[in-house]
Amino acid sequence: EDQVTQSPEALRLQEGxxxxxxxxxxxxxxxxxxxxxxxxxxxxxxxxxLYSAGEEKEKERxxxxxxxKESFLHITAPKPEDSATYLCAVLLNQAGTALIxxxxxxxxxxx
Amino acid sequence: xxxxSQHPSRVICKSGTSVKIECRSLDFQATTxxxxxxFPKQSLMLMATSNEGSKATYEQGVEKDKFLINHASLTLSxxxxxxxxxxxSSFYICSARVWTEIRYGYTFGSxxxxxxx
Numbered sequence: 090e091d092q093v094t095q096s097p098e099a100l101r102l103q104e105g106x107x108x109x110x111x112x113x114x115x116x117x118x119x120x121x122x123x124x125x126x127x128x129x130x131x132x133x134x135x136x137x138x139l140y141s142a143g144e145e146k147e148k149e150r151x152x153x154x155x156x157x158k159e160s161f162l163h164i165t166a167p168k169p170e171d172s173a174t175y176l177c178a179v180l181l182n183q184a185g186t187a188l189i190x191x192x193x194x195x196x197x198x199x200x
Numbered sequence: 201x202x203x204x205s206q207h208p209s210r211v212i213c214k215s216g217t218s219v220k221i222e223c224r225s226l227d228f229q230a231t232t233x234x235x236x237x238x239f240p241k242q243s244l245m246l247m248a249t250s251n252e253g254s255k256a257t258y259e260q261g262v263e264k265d266k267f268l269i270n271h272a273s274l275t276l277s278x279x280x281x282x283x284x285x286x287x288x289s290s291f292y293i294c295s296a297r298v299w300t301e302i303r304y305g306y307t308f309g310s311x312x313x314x315x316x317x
Binding site: 121123130134138178180 | 206209234241242243244245246249291293295303304305306307308309310311313
């Protein structure tokens with residue numbers, strides 16, 4: 090069964106305290122791995138797509154990396170406005186399939 | 201970028217009534233739309249996949265007669281929750297697959313909070 094597991098479920102950081110979120114996956118065939126940010130009561134907002142092991146992408150304080158079994162979302166010197174739920178999703182090789190999501194990591198950054 | 205507009209953002213309805221949720225692709229043609237449901241502190245769970253002009257494909261355990269999906273045009277997909285009950289209260293989100301010149305991307309609506317009283 091295709092599975093996506095995110096850890097930790099919740100993470101509390103002080104402003105400026107860097108950390109990483111983990112997304113491990115067990116799938117039959119990975120076409121791509123997506124990271125989204127979701128604010129309370131809103132739809133997911135796209136952050137990154139990674140397609141092959143070793144690939145890295147950066148955007149402001151966020152950096153996403155991918156291996157054959159997991160992905161990390163590194164947050165460098167976070168600010169309170171980075172507080173949100175971060176969702177990881179995988180796209181399988183089968184044509185026309187939807188994204189399969191993990192449960193997310195809820196990040197709280199305090200000043 | 202590709203934008204999906206979802207309405208309404210919040211709706212409260214009485215038990216037994218029906219509610220329609222709309223998703224419109226504003227600047228692109230959405231041949232495929234996905235509908236998700238999200239319970240508090242849970243992941244997005246796929247309910248159904250709809251392709252323009254075709255019947256929707258529902259995930260196991262999702263009642264197709266209760267959750268009616270219409271995707272009659274390339275810019276509009278609707279989800280109608282029929283005879284809603286309190287257990288249908290949830291956050292419903294649509295997502296469109298977007299061709300971005302070399303690969304597909306997935307963009308999401310802003311979600312609809314449904315409360316059935």
